[in-house]
Amino acid sequence: MPALNHPRPHTETLANGLRVTLRHAPDLKRAAAALRVAAGSHDVPMAWPGLAHFLEHLLFLGTERFPTDEALMAYVQRHGGQVNARTNERTTDFFFELSPQAFAGGLQRLSDMLAHPRMNLDDQAREREVLHAEFVAWSQDATAQQQLSLFDGLSPSHPLRGFHAGNRDSLPVPQPEFQQALKDFYQQFYRTGQMTLSLVGPQSFEELRAMAQAFDAVIAPGETVQRQAPTLLMAAADRSYQQVGERRVDLLFALEALPESSAEALAFLCHWLNNAKPGGLLAKLQKQGLADSLKAAALYQFAGQALLHIEFISAATSSAPSALRGQLMDWLGFFASQQNSSELREEYAALLQRQQQMSCALQQAQRDSQQLESALSEQGVAALQSVLQQIGAVDNFTGPWHLPAPNPFLRSDAAPANAGLIRGQTSAHRGLRTFAQDRSRGRRERSPMQFSQALPGNTEAGAIYLRWRLAAAADSGLQSSLENSLQPLREDARQAGVEVSFEVSGNQWLLKMTGLQEPMPKILEHALTLLTKPDADFPRLATSSPALMPIRQLLKALPACGLEPANVSDNLQQLWSNARWDGLAVGLSAQTQAAMGVALSRIPGIADAQLTAPPSLHSQHVWHCIETPSSEAAVLLFCPTATQELTDEAAWRLLAHLSQTAFYQRLRVELQLGYAVFSGLRQMNGQTGLLFGVQSPTVAVVELLGHIEHFISGLKELIGGIDDHSWLAQRQALADQFDIEALPSVQAAELLWQAKLAGHSSDYLSQLGETILSIDRVELFAAAQRLNSAAGGWRCVANTPCPGGLWQVAK
Template structure:
């Protein structure tokens, strides 16, 4: 059934967009302010982003401890904000009954912010830390260099990242500009508020009217037409001028065509030549009929960039001559699959941009033609449009029913009516060849993963220790088709996948790099020597003969399970049960070699399965104090978090900090000092946390992941049992667990980008 939508304009000028989606479990709000970094006075770079930060520091009615950030986090929701060139977006997702509370906090903090000078000085240091990290990020600097290539008079070519020196807080002119920017743009005429959830439209409208009236009445602020973008210096960046309305969605269709890597397309032509390593298309700027977009294309060392560009221009010419109605029809199916799979937050954010998940209208088709006409063309290549992707088909595949393998466990934690299925497949691969052969499988699965991404299916192939894992989630029909094709590729990879590949992943900031290495660290698998030599299909066949697998299916109804039995007939390896959980003694420090100069540390404190409820409540109660002490008061850095995390079936408390000035040892000392202060049981927080583990309140992906982690832990986990255990947790339970964690004999894992500070750390790796 299609969603019901409604659009209206309130008396204060605010545009309200409402979406009733009965299938959703959560509700979301997205508020777009039509003002960004290019609208701030040029004398004060970073002012718009700085103001965005200040909003989240609390108001008179909702201080920091009860502000939007803490409110949403306490409910297990999502909240964030983003400042772009001409827009600033604020958005959150919560259980439906919490939408009113979140909406009141959001509107209040934007309408009546506290711009006290003391908090400005504290938050400026956070902005400066972000600036330092940005200035050291290769991808960010590459994009900044690209923006510098536009016309010197265009705002894109200017510096807009704020730092300690551009935000002159002591200057009265800056304070006047800050307040003036807020008054000028944070009023009804500049705003679009989108609400989305399972609530009826009338209820959503009532909430929108009630809380959005806090904004002052205003009119849209007229924008000055920016100067021409001019021509960029890179052949993979494209600029367009004077485009009609609908150009952004038209570009979305074009990018969808470019991202298609099936036979007959440009990406496939590059892959067949062995040139393609990675591809990403990104819209960098869209405003007032101007577009700037870029292709991030990484080619192999033996590729010919000029030939790749000529093929691209040939593909442009082919698309320009293709039937626009056919392009739009396939694009409509793609958009429909995205809409069916989108979360409340994704739908709300999309609606706030006034670009719903639909095919192009008449204006959009005209804009598409205008975009295509301004692109370079050539006669290179032989092209054809691929047929409609079967992954976009909602009907289950027609197969002969096969019995389900004994190694497959069925979880009933997610009803089949949710139309969201998840399949986890995990192989234990003891062969010393696994590290080299995993690269072959990565190449073999890459084209399918690209197709899955386009069709809103998540197909992930990951490795940790001696394990390979395949995870596929999405609409049940699409998951079944994707898994069947994935297993076929893993059994017999195409010939091109056996060639050496020099592809490398983008460098991550230190804290993200540590998170990526955390599963390996938890498993504690010792490093193995990577064997040299030529890889062949027979070696993969031998590896599969030694491998043992088990699996979990979540969210499949009876009809889908019948088809799943057929899909798993080709699963390589021997069926088995999950293996034992990793163990280690006392404190362990692991030195991870990761790029980046800032200090980063993860502290993981594993807990017995019986303590999961108490551990989750303890993590919830620590979340606010950790953020307040380490980020707000001590200003350690902008990357500070704490949570309960399940890693490779092991549940525990996870703390993470990245700091430009505090060492790893100092970070650890700050964390331990905070833990020694203890926590006080908050019954309201306990009730709210328990409510998060009601299936009707959890995101489908979260239910599936919890079921999988419980399966890995070989625990008979039930969400209702966890919820009851949380509700019965007492202060003495929290105190006892904290005492055990702080005991010298407790089990810790410190993963850091530095050597152990003391040889007494057991298992320390220097």
């Protein structure tokens, strides 16, 4: 296993005053930048709520050097990366991730947009309407309003009690006073002394430092601004309060004058509060019927202040706040007696080191910009004592409590003998070979579990996909029970560097694992045991999750919309007995493959290598209505390829690549239809398609769909308007995204899984890049025409009924 990166990055202050952290991570395939500006919504003059968030939006509108279609967002999207920003109470964060080859161009654009923002009034007026639409959605979102209400027990003079969202009324763009405040805020805080730039990537330290110095030279210099500490969180002598609602109790603790290392102390405390293992707080509350879930988090931290929130959720209609608080304080007393336990600190350090080991470039850059520690330091121990004292925890408890069992997946097992063999293989698993072995033997049959050699097996990361096709769909109670049974395992696996998901789409179940390959065989074995328990062992627990905004609800429903409807059953054993399974393992070493033998022999159902053809719309226009509680209109249009040929997929990918920025610019910036506007390529159940999505507070679904259709009809004109240089450059940039040497393992695994479902060969990734480069304009014009004529059919998912006409209601 490769050596771990050094837990601390190199840190220095450059000549112009910019503080930087640099981390050379040779095993990464991507590079990332995270810029933290020490200014947020609470640093804005009280007369102009939302100004900090408004400025964040304006910075993305392009500059004279890099106009909209060459600005950071368009550039990152064009090169297959990810980019975003976030305005917090006291900080504003900008971050992106790109291939190492494109990374310097991203940093140039980030520095230019921060140093030379475009502030013309027309742009501001348009962007204010986007923020107002966000405000309207936020004000109607029950979860967001409930979160805001948590601050009601604080002092009215504290900024957490203020309004900071920003809307049409609080952002009077034409007023000279507002423009002066916007300029003053920018000039005061967007200076080197207020910024920390964190760079992570496989580039050498010298390369990273040179890029940081180039960034430093562009930003205006400035000293660190000494910001005034806010008033006390609570004016009264009390330092805690509670809120009681239907099926929930919220306890909040206001902490003051904490030492510098209090952030790591609070993270340590919340980790153990959230631990659900036997002997802990949640396990006892569940046993007593007081709560079904518990979530502890620090909602706010600044200048020695912190607000600790502990949320209890119960399926019962009545709550018992006094009993909950009593049990919490008793557990905190036990924890206070154990806070110096070497077991707790060692387990926590192992967890943080594993997270660092498996974090992508962007996650590492964000951790570095937040200056997170890799263990609980001695200063953190002292800060923890201060936190516990203020909460009122004393080393006096009744119990019984005990320390949680160690995470079984954080420790490496000894390597098995005969690592080149697959143990546990039986005739039921005939054909457990690699793609390469299948070709060399000239065998035409498929294995139910394929071990792909498209990714090398000598890296830390890997992926496992297991799919079951059921004779009937599981009823919602059984489905939620399966998900609940996996939750403790998922948490242990996540801490050990493996993301485990269990996805249900119609009559298909998908168990997916991505991350560190070493613990995967053991995790898979445990997961299969949990999923195959008899019906009687499953508690029918009600699952509660925050209400999603309409467009997210549609995205969640979309994958199942293309599957055939099925009968519903609540008999787990019957479902398993008739289920047919297949799977794919990617990037696993021979040793890991060997360790999977026991788990593979225990997969329930019938091994079935026969693929089912992806659903076809046959040029139909099919409408799915998904009811959402919000009054805002939301629509998704999914346009599949006409065939499963790789040439069609390549053409669709190129169409998506070339139209993404233009679609956003037209519907969001120019027409201002809504704040949730996106397009891109989507693959579901082996089917490739273009996906367009819009959510709007003011425009009806039918009108939104009309704008999408109008955009699609103009794609040939869009393609024809691209000059030859840009055409070649963008086509090459797209093809480069599928270079196996540059693809992160999680993305590569997902592409290979979809390729398997679509029936493509094992060299799919190399073929895809080559096919993209072979497409000329004439072929792309023809693809745009096929898209416009719905040759592969169109599937619309919206929160209004079918409008009729060409559209047919889904069966």
